[in-house]
Amino acid sequence: MKNVKIIVRGGGDLATGVIHRLWGAGLTPLVLECAHPAAIRRQVALSEAVYQGSATVEGMTAALVQSLAEVEAVMAAGKVPVLVDEDAACVAEYQPDILIDAIIAKKNLGTNMEMAPLTVALGPGFTAGVDCHAIVETKRGHNLGRIIRQGSAAPNSGVPGNIGGYSKERVLHAPCAGVLHVVRDIGSVVEKGEVIAQITTAQGAVVDVNATLTGILRGMIREGYPVTKGFKIADIDPRKEELANCFTISDKARCIAGSVLELVCAYVMGAK
Structure with missing residues (x-):
């Protein structure tokens, strides 16, 4: 083989x-x-x-x-x-x-x-x-x-699978086009509403990206990536006790x- x-x-x-x-x-x-x-x-x-x-x-x-x-x-x-x-x-x-x-x-x-x-x-x-x-x-x-x-x-379907009782809330998309700056990276425990990233638009405006739920930041697009509006940029796992999941195959x-x-x-x- x-x-x-x-x-x-x-x-x-x-x-x-x-x-x-x-x-x-x-x-x-x-x-x-x-x-x-x-x-x-x-x-x-x-x-x-x-x-x-x-x-x-x-x-x-x-x-x-x-x-x-x-x-x-x-x-x-x-x-x-x-x-x-x-x-x-x-x-x-x-x-x-x-x-x-x-x-x-x-x-x-x-x-x-x-x-x-x-x-x-x-x-x-x-x-x-x-x-x-x-x-x-x-x-x-x-x-x-x-x-x-x-x-x-x-x-x-456009709807992420359910984990810990959450589905579409787990995945975050860019609210606008621009260059992404990582504020909280993979493995961070974040609270709902907390700023986890920022996007700088072509006009120079800085737009915050807020956590949609409390949990562990399982995924985050890399620093400096140019995103379009609606682009998938982050993934939050509501199971805060499972930090190791961020670093292992699902x-x-x-x-x-x-x-x-x-x-x-x-x-x-x-x-x-």
């Missing part, structure tokens, strides 16, 4: 859960990211390697590479290579056996079944049998992690990752 070539499009928190599960099974994928990732849960997102050169999540380290020529050496060192290639232009040259679209854009950003013998997509925006070979459901609830081989995942990501690994193993065993 170690010779199986896998590409994962996206390095956010859900994608990182998938990558970690594959890596733990002895399968190291090549991760493709955009030039300016906007991960909220930065502490558990390999996409941070784009900014920092490397990123470590639960014992797994990613390293930024500049070309496919560097991939093999990074993998040989036990690390996960991350390449800036938003359009997946390298696919034709790399020729992966498996491609996993884990961008979680709620729409298809160019993935198709011709990219690899097995193509897997996470969440809505795809049709199994048309855009990809299989889809893994990402919506919290009874069907989370379900493998779909015909049809599509549940459509995006139950949702692990569930999805297990289904992806099932698809990968089934493909590899079938290929044999």
Whole structure:
């Protein structure tokens, strides 16, 4: 199985859960990211390697590479290579056996079944049998992690999953366009109404972003990121006693990752 070539499009928190599960099974994928990732849960997102050169999540380290020529050496060192290639232009040259679209854009950003013998997509925006070979459901609830081989995942409801009795209140969006300044970062205990970030508009105005509930700041977009109005910028977990959750892969990501690994193993065993 170690010779199986896998590409994962996206390095956010859900994608990182998938990558970690594959890596733990002895399968190291090549991760493709955009030039300016906007991960909220930065502490558990390999996409941070784009900014920092490397990123470590639960014992797994990613390293930024500049070309496919560097991939093999990074993998040989036990690390996960991350390449800036938003359009997946390298696919034709790399020729992966498996491609996993884990961008979680709620729409298809160019993935198709011709990219690899097995193509897997996470969440809505795809049709199994048309855009990809299989889809893994990402919506919290009874069907989370379900493998779909015909049809599509549940459509995006725009309502976050319920945690600790809170749903839409958990996620904060930019009230205006501008450049974000972090006031309270990931892991901070915040009170409802407290200023957790500020946005400086093009006109020079400074707009406060206030916590919508009391809890732990589980996610916060990085300092200096240019946001548009309505852009997701933060995530609050109402369970103040669970600080460690800010720095570990979520139950949702692990569930999805297990289904992806099932698809990968089934493909590899079938290929044999």
